[in-house]
Amino acid sequence: MQPSANPILVVTLRLLLLLIAIGLWQFLPSSVLDEFLWSRPLDVLAQMSSWIMDGTLLWNAADTLVTVGLGLVLGGAVGVALGLLAGFSIVTERLLLGPVQMLFALPKITLVPLFILWLGVGTQQHIVFTAVVVFFFFFFAIFNGIRGIASVHHNNFELFGASPWQMCRLLVLPACRGWIALSLRLAVPYAFVSAVSAEVVASTSGLGYLVKTSASVMNASGMFAAMIVLLIVSLACSLTINRYASNWARFD
Amino acid sequence: MPRPILAAEPDVSRLGKKVLSFDNVSLNYDGLSILDNVSFEVERGEFVALIGPSGCGKTTLLNLAAGLATPASGTVRYAGEILRSANTSAGYLTQEDALLPWRDVISNVSLPLEIKGVARAERVERARAILAKVGLKGFERHKPHQLSGGMRKRVSLARTLIYQPETLLLDEPFGALDAQTRVLIQEELLSICKDLGLTVLLVTHDIVEAIGLADRVVLISKRPARLCATIDVAHVANRRLSRIEPQNERYFDQIWDHLRSQTGGG
Numbered sequence: 001m002q003p004s005a006n007p008i009l010v011v012t013l014r015l016l017l018l019l020i021a022i023g024l025w026q027f028l029p030s031s032v033l034d035e036f037l038w039s040r041p042l043d044v045l046a047q048m049s050s051w052i053m054d055g056t057l058l059w060n061a062a063d064t065l066v067t068v069g070l071g072l073v074l075g076g077a078v079g080v081a082l083g084l085l086a087g088f089s090i091v092t093e094r095l096l097l098g099p100v101q102m103l104f105a106l107p108k109i110t111l112v113p114l115f116i117l118w119l120g121v122g123t124q125q126h127i128v129f130t131a132v133v134v135f136f137f138f139f140f141a142i143f144n145g146i147r148g149i150a151s152v153h154h155n156n157f158e159l160f161g162a163s164p165w166q167m168c169r170l171l172v173l174p175a176c177r178g179w180i181a182l183s184l185r186l187a188v189p190y191a192f193v194s195a196v197s198a199e200v201v202a203s204t205s206g207l208g209y210l211v212k213t214s215a216s217v218m219n220a221s222g223m224f225a226a227m228i229v230l231l232i233v234s235l236a237c238s239l240t241i242n243r244y245a246s247n248w249a250r251f252d
Numbered sequence: 253m254p255r256p257i258l259a260a261e262p263d264v265s266r267l268g269k270k271v272l273s274f275d276n277v278s279l280n281y282d283g284l285s286i287l288d289n290v291s292f293e294v295e296r297g298e299f300v301a302l303i304g305p306s307g308c309g310k311t312t313l314l315n316l317a318a319g320l321a322t323p324a325s326g327t328v329r330y331a332g333e334i335l336r337s338a339n340t341s342a343g344y345l346t347q348e349d350a351l352l353p354w355r356d357v358i359s360n361v362s363l364p365l366e367i368k369g370v371a372r373a374e375r376v377e378r379a380r381a382i383l384a385k386v387g388l389k390g391f392e393r394h395k396p397h398q399l400s401g402g403m404r405k406r407v408s409l410a411r412t413l414i415y416q417p418e419t420l421l422l423d424e425p426f427g428a429l430d431a432q433t434r435v436l437i438q439e440e441l442l443s444i445c446k447d448l449g450l451t452v453l454l455v456t457h458d459i460v461e462a463i464g465l466a467d468r469v470v471l472i473s474k475r476p477a478r479l480c481a482t483i484d485v486a487h488v489a490n491r492r493l494s495r496i497e498p499q500n501e502r503y504f505d506q507i508w509d510h511l512r513s514q515t516g517g518g
């Protein structure tokens with residue numbers, strides 16, 4: 001058996017590594033690390049605090065969070081609904097599974113120009129794109145969840161005289177809880193990826209917008225500041241979801 | 253010994269004499285003939301055991317009686333009506349564990365009532381009563397995975413009885429249990445069935461179980477299943493579920509010879 005690492009040692013080493021990286025970033029000479037392209041930690045910090053002061057950061061982070069949230073709700077609802085429908089009978093399975101698998105194979109980023117055409121460059125477009133990306137997680141999760149329910153349960157519910165709606169509410173959805181939790185855990189980071197991707201392509205607000213506009217005026221500090229905030233927000237959301245989703249999915 | 257009866261007993265008077273009748277039933281699956289012209293009847297209040305070699309289509313017969321399968325030819329009638337959809341008058345207890353793992357014992361047991369729209373208070377009350385009857389008082393809030401195999405089987409039995417089916421379909425329900433637990437549950441089941449006047453169709457491999465529980469033992473051939481013989485054991489005295497009394501050994505031998513002839517072994 002491998003000896004377990006001393007947690008204090010690990011944390012100390014990690015902090016040390018981080019400090020060295022930040023120190024190198026701050027103090028390496030310009031000949032090695034061009035601050036015009038790389039910025040410096042203190043400049044990034046300065047950019048961040050000025051954005052915090054004038055509300056830029058809060059406003060744009062809120063915009064991205066709304067995109068992620070609404071995208072998850074929309075994509076999740078449609079994914080669960082169509083997944084239930086696909087699992088409902090052989091006919092609906094044949095009808096839905098093929099088209100969904102085809103769309104799944106499409107590199108989703110190619111949809112962004114199309115959505116811009118339809119919906120403009122605003123938050124709407126980012127929400128729809130995010131919803132499309134996360135939709136597949138929920139669809140396949142529910143579909144597989146239904147396929148995994150032992151037929152003895154279906155038979156029993158039929159003998160108890162359950163309606164299709166009762167079958168769905170009392171058997172299928174609870175049985176798919178683990179799958180839904182898993183797809184939520186996968187979908188949250190992907191929702192950030194897709195929201196910010198859509199924002200980077202075309203937007204008027206959001207953290208992706210900050211990255212894009214900073215890059216276009218060669219403001220390396222702004223890019224790093226926006227990226228760091230994005231990392232923190234995305235990580236915080238993922239960790240929260242992981243924690244609640246796994247508790248929620250447990251049967252015992 | 254008089255036993256407490258369920259909140260309400262199923263009204264079996266509407267059933268008439270013949271509860272279940274199979275009439276020249278045949279069935280194929282994937283080009284394989286499973287049932288070949290099977291005809292038999294189960295009368296009201298009767299306990300019939302079907303016994304036959306493994307994979308002979310016994311479970312298919314139960315699925316037909318439950319309305320979960322339809323025959324290719326012939327008819328299956330319940331209370332005189334041809335079965336076309338799930339037979340909601342029947343309780344079906346299978347060998348597999350069919351409890352919902354995310355529900356505790358009491359809400360598993362009361363599930364059929366929940367589906368029927370019975371109010372929560374009444375559901376809980378009836379579930380408590382029936383759990384006490386199958387000897388699970390105090391386990392209401394346990395989850396299925398916290399129970400032993402025998403206890404889970406009792407919970408399944410309670411869930412099957414709570415919606416007061418007129419007829420029980422039992423598919424080797426006690427196969428996976430240890431010997432003592434099996435005998436205890438069998439005895440309980442028998443007394444509950446007699447109390448409530450339930451009609452029972454039991455599929456089993458277990459000859460002692462068939463002789464001990466049933467009024468009539470129906471012998472089935474190997475696949476495709478045909479009816480071979482019926483042995484009336486209702487009159488047999490001193491039936492026990494733990495062993496065969498010496499004077500009843502001839503029934504055991506008769507069934508055993510049948511099984512051996514059908515499995516092709518020596």
